[in-house]
Amino acid sequence: MADDVVRYELRGAALKLFHCRDNEVLMSGAAGTGKSVAALAKVHLTCLHVPKTRALIVRKTHSSLTASTLVTFRQKVAAEALAHGVVHFYGGSAQEPASFRYANGSVIVVGGLDRATRLLSTEYDLVFVDEAVETTPEDLDTLVTRLRNGRLSYQQLIMATNPGPPSHHLKLRADAGRCRMLYSSHEDNPRLYQNGEWTDYGRDYLARLDSLTGPRYERMRWGKWVAAEGLIYEDWNEAVHLVDRFDVPHDWPRWWVVDFGYTNPFVWQDWRQDPDGRLYLVREVYHTRRLVEDHARQIKAVAAEHPDEPAPQAVICDHDAEDRATLEKHLGMATVPAKKTVSDGIQAVQSRLKTAGDGQPRLYVMRDAVVERDQALADAGKPASTAEEFTSYVWAVKPGAHGGLKEQPLKVNDHGMDTTRYLVAGLDLVGTGTIHTPARPPRGTPSPAVSRYARTLGNRTGPATGGRRR
Template sequence: MQSDTLETLFGGAAGGGKSHGQLLDALRFAVCYPGSRQLMLRRTMPELERSLVPAALRLYPQCIAKYKVSEHRWDFANGSALEFGYCDAESDVTRYQSAEYDVIRFDELTHFTESQFTYLLSRIRGTNGFPKQVKATTNPGGVGHQWVKSRFIDSMPPDTVREFDGGTRLFLPARLGDNPFLRKADAGYEKRLKLLSPTDRKALLDGVWELNEGQYFSEFSRDLHVVKPYAIPHDWRRCLTIDYGLDMLAALWIAQSPDGHSVVYRELYRPGLIISDAAAQMLACETAGEHIDCRLAPPDLWNRRQETGRSAVELFADSGLDFVKSSNERVAGWLALHELLQPRKDTDGAVRPRLTIFDTCHNLIRTLPALQHDKRNPSDTANTPHELTHAPDALRGYAATVYEPVKAMPQSAYDCEVGEFLRF
């Protein structure tokens, strides 16, 4: 963990001593840089209290640092501080909005979303001249598997410093053999790892990043499904599909070719919008002369509100947007989306999926591959972290509504009723 790079990831196999390495490196930094400030994060507070807190209490000499339980902070005799924190909900990053840290440490980085990570990078700042770094440990798997793999694993070989705009980045592979103390103290640990499923065994025993058993859309590939923007032909039908709540508006514009290929060509992703503002922003995204053939919204927007007696759909209509109901069948919608994402041989012999996404749709690209299987219903997706669900839910509404594998898309004009829209 003693790396000088801006971003360091120590990750891979379980049992490599990653968390203890973080704690010892934090202790070294606090002693070497009097008055320094560090933040060490887990996704939830219970995870902190089960792992890092008791480990630090065993490791840190009480003569040089005291732990303040109420503030979850180690105060060192030389003025340094090590704070323990968490980011359970996406919005929890705002609790650190005005803070300044020299080092931020993530334990189990793949449990965090990419937006949480990038926001917290902005909290690494200060004028004290101390090194400014982010250090992370993790195993493969979890909601952040794809973005962590893309950022640290796919972009560079291990044990090699990579330069990028603004700093340097390093990936250090973790192996069970790196921790001889565990192997000596618990000789059966490796044997228990070998009893796991093949995917979990490769991830936790061998530190393999190419497999993620919990990922719902394992067929998703940036190389295959993400494309550069291009001009949409005028004869393609266009649809707007949304997932709306005060916490987030996720709007996707999708075009479909006459032969049944769909492309997500625009997205709008905004929190905290009332209906009139959401409608105004969606209309502002559309170009002059752009004809939207159909606008889809989930059935819950037809529910009447007690305070007004009117539904969200009626309020959208007042602001100039008329919606029709999308299908709300979750499992059927996800299965339809699987079909659209599945690469198949086309009429010209090329293998391609029936759904692609412009690379400008950053939030859909970020959240779709991050969805995990629901542990209670593997046919469905997990609904936590909730921030990951908005854009995929909007896309699911489209897929569930328009997908009919046995029908060809009609060539005649239609009146924008869902039953006549985009069948293929």
């Protein structure tokens, strides 16, 4: 082990993190500043240096951890240690969670807070929460109770996140003095900034961030905790509307909704409705740079993983005739056109987000709904899911000296918002004639809407086969 060398250049907030001994520390800053790498490096180097250290690396969901944080750990932080056998990965068992095990007896347990039972059954010296903006206060308070292993001279909860609104519980936690906030900048990242100048990669990356608008620009480019001016869905609250995955009863009605895109995201949403009328987004495809037929294959593959679930009552689509025909051909299912009304559709979604008389809203999103994260969108600081659009969906500003807000939304990063509105408008607006909450048919029986539109397919001269790029 004496011959193993780990090279990591400490700058700015990353350097402060390595010296920090506060009980809780939050690395906050713009996108791409190296927050996660710095936190992972501290955990890794501590485990290398202090035998029998116990650490935990978590995100809100297991799937998001494996798709992003652990990839960074393997490729950018612990690659040499893994290659030389100083560290090896243990995949877990019924008794023990997955972990990275060190030759000196240290261990880093990894997992998602959606599968936290085994993770929280032991004690740790360090806990790192990546993308902590996804957590709840209760999540963090529970993790703090596990910091009592005693191998280090201090025990520490480390968090890393891109900023959110100033009312977020992380910002309030820091303002109240419960955790130390460290602000990272793009100059902290050696890949972006070297010898007093931006690298070629740094200039390209900042150009992508400079193309953002509204609160996402302020948060991702400059690391500011700001609220969206003119936010449309003011009642959206991640602590309320984002829910952990649960087993959805098979008799809950189901709808699929689609908004087409190529350069912009293609969005497919899989919704279920409980007996009290609440809607749950249980799965979604939110991805760019793929043809419609490729999306159709992925949707069919996702559906095949859950063969006992009911057929959708309808497949509701954006109006593009060519893309609809392509989707119908490759799904083997008929579609119905969406009700694309904007103003009253937005009001209908707003109504569902409000807390009803029973103390619950009428619309929820499962935290791990996205079946495959589009990392290119995430790296560019853009929303990579419907849930991520809610906090930046704003009214457009009127041109002219006095400005003011229009009664139309800004047409930027709104693809999941449009798709959600299609379903809610079809269900809730009186007299739309689009879709209705049906009597539940036997499992596998097509809904009246699907059957009606299926009959029209035989009258077509033949659907288009190409996936048009948009």
